[in-house]
Amino acid sequence: MSNKTCLNCGHFLSGEFCAHCGQKADTTRITVNSLIKNDILGSIWHVEAKFFKALKDILFRSGKTAMDYISGKRIRYNNFISLLLILFGFNVLSYHYYEQFAPAQVLSDDVSDVKDFFSKYSKVILFVIIPMLAINGYLIFKRLKFNIAEHFIIATVSLLGILILFLLSDIVSLIGLWKPISKIFNFIDKIIFGLSILFPAITFWNAFKKSYSKPGLLWRVLTLYVLMGIESFVIFAALYQLY
Template structure:
């Protein structure tokens, strides 16, 4: 097989990619055709396809996606932490537009106070969910022999799924502002909200279903929810006092 030097680092290469720096071996001179096909269209397609592939797998196969990522199958997915920040930004934006277009409703001082509280501390509450999930799951699912960082990945997948469903809920709510479809979209919105509550259970169930019996998995997931509920109430109460 023909060997040549990488144009980026000078390392000897004989395959499609340089084993030293990862650059493609076919970095020929840039032409108008290659610029449009590879650098513009190729980059857009690669980013969008990978992004959508990651979202689809998180929603429909959360447990397997998390376990694949832990097992080292990562090139097919976007970085989960970066994706978390992107989705949180999308959620803030979509909620802003819903607030902008939704009919104004008279609110009591208590409701305004609670709304302002959650608006201010929503980031803290959401991102504390991941370490809470990781620590609780590490204690409950010992048979799997995942370390705390690997449980952090499973928790991240759970939160990503919740954020995807929240974003979908905001979009459905925006469409539901149109009176002819208001009732049906309100029902869809309630279903999506229910799924967002159940999403961590779905994630852990699909991730560990081959390692535990159904009763064993059911009580562990149930205890996980009880612990998460208690811890969330404590954190919310502490922040509420600070606020």
């Protein structure tokens, strides 16, 4: 039996990591080789690989990703709230560049007001989706006995998927500014926009497809969208009055 102790907390080691503080057991002296290999390249690869894997899982298996996270399989993913903030930042940046390079448009006063309204309240509009989805999901899928916090995770994954698609849409729109390929990329942009609207439905369907019959799941998802539509209208109307 090894009597090696953790150099961080002094507890005895029985594996690759300290069971008390989580530090790696192989904390040998730092050399130029270990600094480049482990601390610099290793850290960058670990963060990037984890980040892009999380994005891929959210985009292509959103419901399964949410259910995995709820069931305790969390080490493979970045914190979802941190991902939200990162993706929202990327969306703001990509939209800024699109507006900068897009041809100037002459808009009517009404259209300009609506555009300014959504620009001003974009954060509120996006992040209010999470509690709306969570509460509605909790009420509609109550038989499954998930608590409100667990539905919050499903809603967060839904919004993450929407933000990923919005980011892709901005990138496609930027490429589509080149006129020889603009028609193709405008068509792709419309498909991505449609998927962003459907993404919560895809997430809930993927998460609960083994728990309900297809007709049962279909009417629940449709009910979810009806409630979301009514609530969104009320919230937008209230915000527009403030605006």
